[in-house]
Amino acid sequence: MPDAPATPADAVHPDAPAADYSVVVIGAGPAGLGAALNIVRARHRTLVLDANRPRNAATLHSHGYPTRDGISPLELRRLGRAELEQYPEAEFENARVTRVSREGEVFRVEAQGIRGGADRSVTAVSVVVTSGLVERLPALPTLRAFYGTALHSCVMCDGYEESGKPLALIGETDDLAEHARLLSRWTDDLIVFGPVGEQDERELAGRGVRVERRPVADVVGDRSGMTGILLEDGETVPRTAGFVRPVYEPALAYLDGLDAAVDDDGLLVVDGEGRTSVPGLYAAGDSTPPGPQQLIVAAGSGAKVAAALVRDRL
Ligand SMILES: Cc1cc2nc3c(=O)[nH]c(=O)nc-3n(C[C@H](O)[C@H](O)[C@H](O)COP(=O)(O)OP(=O)(O)OC[C@H]3O[C@@H](n4cnc5c(N)ncnc54)[C@H](O)[C@@H]3O)c2cc1C
Numbered sequence: 001m002p003d004a005p006a007t008p009a010d011a012v013h014p015d016a017p018a019a020d021y022s023v024v025v026i027g028a029g030p031a032g033l034g035a036a037l038n039i040v041r042a043r044h045r046t047l048v049l050d051a052n053r054p055r056n057a058a059t060l061h062s063h064g065y066p067t068r069d070g071i072s073p074l075e076l077r078r079l080g081r082a083e084l085e086q087y088p089e090a091e092f093e094n095a096r097v098t099r100v101s102r103e104g105e106v107f108r109v110e111a112q113g114i115r116g117g118a119d120r121s122v123t124a125v126s127v128v129v130t131s132g133l134v135e136r137l138p139a140l141p142t143l144r145a146f147y148g149t150a151l152h153s154c155v156m157c158d159g160y161e162e163s164g165k166p167l168a169l170i171g172e173t174d175d176l177a178e179h180a181r182l183l184s185r186w187t188d189d190l191i192v193f194g195p196v197g198e199q200d201e202r203e204l205a206g207r208g209v210r211v212e213r214r215p216v217a218d219v220v221g222d223r224s225g226m227t228g229i230l231l232e233d234g235e236t237v238p239r240t241a242g243f244v245r246p247v248y249e250p251a252l253a254y255l256d257g258l259d260a261a262v263d264d265d266g267l268l269v270v271d272g273e274g275r276t277s278v279p280g281l282y283a284a285g286d287s288t289p290p291g292p293q294q295l296i297v298a299a300g301s302g303a304k305v306a307a308a309l310v311r312d313r314l
């Protein structure tokens with residue numbers, strides 16, 4: 001339990017504009033929790049609003065987070081939220097933010113309660129956006145049944161567990177060859193199902209990677225797991241695991257009124273410390289242009305934003 005503060009939260013910021021909260025954090029993934037924990041420790045009264053749909057909820061084990069390698073994503077969140085809620089400066093609500101707008105010197109944040117959470121309409125001096133991404137997977141009828149167990153999207157996160165297996169790489173984007181090269185580090189039995197240019201195909205063949213150009217109809221398997229990739233011509237190619245390349249879409253429509261700068265993929269443009277083009281609005285984690293999409297990277301970027309925000313508010 002943290003020591004009780006000697007003075008009320010925010011009492012150290014007498015010149016701050018009047019608002020319900022010093023900071024609202026949108027999203028409680030690792031980026032939001034990393035930001036919020038460090039912000040409340042700087043004694044800013046902070047409301048975290050979370051729609052409770054972790055991007056990695058499909059998987060049972062998360063990898064690569066020091067001290068928590070193999071932990072379930074929900075447990076990692078539970079631990080993060082419990083730590084945060086020990087601080088009197090922190091408040092948490094299960095609510096989906098529907099709109100963020102300017103109201104004079106402060107932001108107004110409106111949110112719809114979910115899973116027992118209340119509807120909220122509050123003002124805040126600063127807002128941190130950490131609402132992550134939405135994934136669109138290739139449209140194969142049974143793919144989702146294997147996503148997170150036999151089929152994964154992050155090679156760095158799950159490649160190790162699938163090492164040496166007969167793997168599939170499925171996707172529709174033009175960067176499949178790059179993913180295949182990376183994945184060939186973990187297996188010497190890889191088939192790519194999707195568009196790959198001829199030059200890339202020759203280079204991949206040199207690494208023992210085969211490209212299958214016939215269209216894919218579905219992923220097949222049974223209770224024991226995935227068994228293969230069904231092609232539209234009826235042939236099934238035996239594969240016991242693999243990776244998909246989703247298309248990533250930011251879910252930032254709630255910011256529309258603010259006119260914040262976004263890049264070609266719709267992700268929020270930020271400076272090296274997470275400041276967006278709108279003063280007082282910060283962003284971290286998967287809502288910002290890609291670093292590696294990993295838990296520890298998102299948590300670290302949240303902490304970095306917290307440091308910038310706290311300094312900016314002085
Ligand atoms: C299947 C899968 C497995 C993965 N495995 C690993 C792994 O093993 N190791 C690893 O390091 N990384 C892994 N990742 C990547 C990792 O999950 C992400 O990089 C990381 O979660 C990004 O953190 P974030 O905080 O930016 O976003 P998220 O974790 O996606 O959190 C965003 C939060 O914001 C909430 N939200 C969204 N919109 C709103 C709104 N309007 N209002 C309020 N809240 C909102 C969401 O509900 C969610 O809770 C995996 C990803 C997937 C998809």
